[in-house]
Amino acid sequence: MITYADTDYMRIEFDKSLNAMIYRWKSGNHGMSDEEYKTEMRRCIECIKTYRPLTVIAYMVDSNFSIHPALQDWLNKEIIASLFPNGCRYAILVESADFIARLSLEQVFADKTEERVGSVFVSTLEEAYGYAQKFLGESQ
Template identity: 30%
Template sequence: MNAQNNPLDFETVYQSTYLKIMFDTQYRLMERQWEKASTTISQTSFQEEMLQVLSMITKFRPLRVLGNTKDFHFVITPEMQSWADQEVYSQLGKLGVSRMAFVISEDFYAQLSVEQAIEESKKDYEVKYFRSRAEALAWLLE
């Protein structure tokens, strides 16, 4: 990240084969970035990674979350969508999240499954989808 183009100062707080989570203290902004390896993620590993997301949000209490799903290639099944809703997405507002932006996946079916998981969620925070990280960050930091 070029500090000249982006005033954010992200610190990596979690990293695995599939997911990287970063946090900017000044803006209370968390970014979760799915890696290309998500193509091969199992249902169980997906659940474990989503629980890590919840754990990091519980620990750092961001106001804004950027879900960078550009390289996300895992199609979330309807059962997993319900699980993600109940166990993760429905908890975020209670933890202080007010806005969540997604950079959309290049994989149509993976993106559709992400949107379905979010739309089913009983959330009390704003959600928007963007084609670029820069657009998503601009909205989050308004």
């Protein structure tokens, strides 16, 4: 596992054995500003451009940040739209325990315009790793 970044809000890693980027939100991100959120997500895209993973795993369990509608649009247009051109084919989301945070992320993926990237919602990191392994096997 290669650590790409470790900030106050997020840890980003690349797992070569799964060809997957994993980003983990840390607890205490509720008061994060829109600009701080965008900075963290742009950092994810930079990692994706560097490693070109097949799969992105978003570990949201400790997140309690809600993505409001305008930020949902930005996420769809700027982040999700950048996945496929940079090699990503799957997004696996380990959902937050916070209902509003979980609902706001589900809304982003319900409205996504990039249909070439599949998405799966799971409840544990182990489940996410299982899917990533399955996707890797199917791609070879």
